Amino acid sequence: MTMIASTKSRIALAIALAAAGALAFVLVTRGSTTEYGTDHRAITVEKGEDFTLKVPARPYIGEHWFLAEPKPDADVLDYRGTHEDIEGAPEGIVGGGDGTAYFDFTARSTGTTTVTLLHCPMARCGSLAQAQATTPPVPTAPETAEPADEPAYFQYKITVR
Helix, strand or coil: CHHHHHHHHHHHHHHHHHHHHHHHHHHHHHCCCEEECCCCCEEEECCCCEEEEEEEECHHHCCEEEECCCCCCCCCEEEEEEEEEECCCCCCCCCCCCEEEEEEEEECCCEEEEEEEEEECCCCCCCHHHHHHCCCCCCECCCCCCCCCCCEEEEEEEEEC
16 A cells, blocks of 8 residues: 555656646746847737837936837737836946836737837936927937937837737
8 A cells, every 4th residue: 555655646746746847837938028129120929929128228317218109009019018127326326327118018919000119318308298399300210220319219110910
């Protein structure tokens, strides 16, 4: 009987470990989000996929990013919001620290839409409304451009398959 109980315990342990491994795989792969920087303006994603537009953020010098008009087609993309990850300044430096701003989306259905982000460097525009009230047009950054010292729209063509 001891041998049978020992074998059953080993089988139960093996099943439990396999189930835990499968659950960990699902949680890790399902929770992953692909990030695209300013150098990726033509993006293809799969229906149901979560992805993020990742841009440099330095709010301490008045640099801000906004989701601008026209908004992306809500039938194609679901905009989940924005957040920032700002690193602290090195000790002794007041008001410093670099970081990243993230604009989060979920691909809802097949199609193509454009996401337009407005980059406002060095306190040139403190809000989307203020930026849109300035003398138009705010230039559109070339597809290969990095954020510069002047406000610019960064347009991303998103294709959902």
